[in-house]
Amino acid sequence: MAIISCPGCGKKVSDRAAVCGECGFMLGAHDVESLARKAQNQRSIKVSKLVSHQMLAILLFIAGITGTFYDWTQVEGWQFMPHISLAVSVLSFIWYLVTRARIYILKRQR
Numbered sequence: 001m002a003i004i005s006c007p008g009c010g011k012k013v014s015d016r017a018a019v020c021g022e023c024g025f026m027l028g029a030h031d032v033e034s035l036a037r038k039a040q041n042q043r044s045i046k047v048s049k050l051v052s053h054q055m056l057a058i059l060l061f062i063a064g065i066t067g068t069f070y071d072w073t074q075v076e077g078w079q080f081m082p083h084i085s086l087a088v089s090v091l092s093f094i095w096y097l098v099t100r101a102r103i104y105i106l107k108r109q110r
Contacts, residue, residue: 007038043106050103057096064089 002015008025018028027035067085 004035005039007035007042010042047103047106050099050106054096054099054103057092057099060092061089061096064092 003012004015005011006013006020006023006025006027007030008020009023011020011022013020013022013027015027019026030038064085064087068082068089070081070085
């Protein structure tokens with residue numbers, strides 16, 4: 001008897017269980033190969049979502065850097081905009097690093 005990850009929810013479950021106790025995924029209706037395929041598919045979907053988050057973080061970083069160096073003195077009422085742009089760029093860079101680390105950890109778990 002081995003402990004595997006449920007392809008439906010990712011929680012740990014026995015390989016001899018018929019149904020996952022967390023999400024109700026029918027483990028008994030699938031063979032080992034189809035369960036492995038389902039887990040690989042779930043992992044690739046998660047990686048693609050993280051890559052999308054990473055790209056969004058890069059776009060926000062570029063927008064923040066661009067806004068930081070823009071000459072806001074010509075625009076009325078926007079005195080604090082460089083500080084906001086700098087904060088956006090710093091937060092998006094941190095978001096990028098965290099997402100990149102999550103992708104690395106997910107790919108390493110194979």
